[in-house]
Amino acid sequence: MRSSHLRLATLAAGIVFSCASLAQIKIGLILPMTGPVASTGKQIDAAVKLYMSQHGSSVAGKTIEVILKDDGGVPDNTKRLAQELIVNDKVAFIAGFGITPAALAAAPLATQAKVPMIVMAAGTSIITERSPYIVRTSFTLGQSAVVMADWAAKNGIKKVATMVVDFAPGADSQSSFKEAFTKAGGQVIAELKVPVANPDFAPFLQRARDAAPDAIYVFVLSGQGATFAKQFAERGLDKSGIKLIGPGDFSDDDLLAGMGDAVLGAVTAHQYSAAHPSAANKAYVAAFKKMHNGLRPNFMSVGGYDGMHLIYEALKKTKGETDGDALVLAMRGMQWESPRGPISIDPATRDIVQNIYVRRIEKVGGELYNVEFATFEAVKDPVKEAAKNK
Secondary structure (H helix, E strand, O other): OHHHHHHHHHHHHHHHHHHHHOOEEEEEEEEOOOOOOHHHHHHHHHHHHHHHHHHOOEEOOEEEEEEEEEOOOOHHHHHHHHHHHHHOOOOOEEEEOOOHHHHHHHHHHHHHHOOOEEEOOOOOHHHHHHOOOEEEOOOOHHHHHHHHHHHHHOOOOOEEEEEEEOOHHHHHHHHHHHHHHHHOOOEEEEEEEEOOOOOOOHHHHHHHHHOOOOEEEEEOOOOOHHHHHHHHHHOOHHHOOOEEEEEOOOOOHHHHOOOOHHHOOOEEEEOOOOOOOOHHHHHHHHHHHHHOOOOOOOHHHHHHHHHHHHHHHHHHHOOOOOOHHHHHHHHOOOEEEEOOEEEEEOOOOOOEEEEEEEEEEEEEOOEEEEEEEEEEEEEOOHHHHHHHOO
16 A cells, blocks of 8 residues: 555656646747738748747746747737737747737737737837837837938938838838938938838839939838839939938848849948848858748848847746746846847837948849948937937
C-alpha cells in the first residue's frame, strides 16, 4: 500500500512538473494580412517568425505561442479580435496594429484588461496616449517629417507642395513637416489630401505641378508607393525639375526594386533602410531573405522584430511573470541595438527613440535602394516634445 502511495505521489509530481514545463505565454498578433495594407502584415509576421527562429520559443522557462489574427486593416475587426484574444485565449500581450485606427480601436481593451499592447506599425503620435499599457516599437510620423523639413530648408528648397493620404497619419506627417519647414524659413504653397482607399494620385500630382514648387513632399501608406511612383512618372514629374521628398513610406524597401528609374534621386528621411550599413542589419537582411524566399525586409519588419525583442527582454526582467504593470515598467527605458541602429523606449511616453536617416534613392548592384547619407541621432516624437515644452 505504502509503495502504491509513493508511486501515485511520484506520478502526481511528474504531472505537476510536466505542466510547469509546458506553461505558455500567449501573444496575440493582430495584423492586416489581407486588404490594401497587407504588405505591412506580411512583413511584420515574417519578422516575428525570424526573431523566434533565432531566439527560440521559450523565455524564462515558459513557452511562447504567437496567435496570428488577420483584421484586414478594419478597426471593427481589430477590436473584436483583440477582445477574443484577451478573453478567450488569455493572451499576455496584444501586438501588431498595421494602421492607426486599428490601434486606437484596441487601446481601451488593453487598458481594461491591463494587457501590454505593443504597436509594431501604426505611427500617429497620439496612440501611446490612449492607454498606459501601449508601448511602440515602430515610429511616429513626426520623427521623419521634422528631419525632412530640416534637411530641405538647408538644401535650397524654399517652396513645397505637400501631398498626404487623408487620415490621421497623413495629418500628423503634414502638420509636423509644415511647422518645422516654415519655422526654418520655407513656404508650403499647396496642401493636397488624397483619399486613403484605392488612391488615384494623378489629379493631385497635376495640381502639385501647377503650383510650381521646388519639391513635392509626399506621404502614402506602406504598400501604396508603387502606384504613386508609376503615376509620378506618367505625369512626367521625374523630368520636371521638381524634387521628390518625404518620409520613407513611399520608398518602401518592399516595393522599391520595382518602381523604376523615375524615383532615382528622391530624398527621404526614415528610420530604416535595407541598405543600412551596420553589421547587425547586414545579418538581418541576409537571414530575412533566406527565410522568406528572397523578400527584402522593410521598415515595418523591424517594428515587428524589435517588438518581439521588447517582449522577450521584458519577460526576462519579470522572470516570466505576466502582470501587465510589471511588464510595462520593465519596458520603460529599455535600449538595444536594432538592425536599424540604436533604439530605446522613452520612459516618459513609452514611445520609441531612434536615429532618423536622410537617404537618396540610388542604384546599388543594379537594384534601387535608400542609401543613407546623413544621420539625426536619438530622435524623439516631436509632437510630444512640443507639447511638453509648452
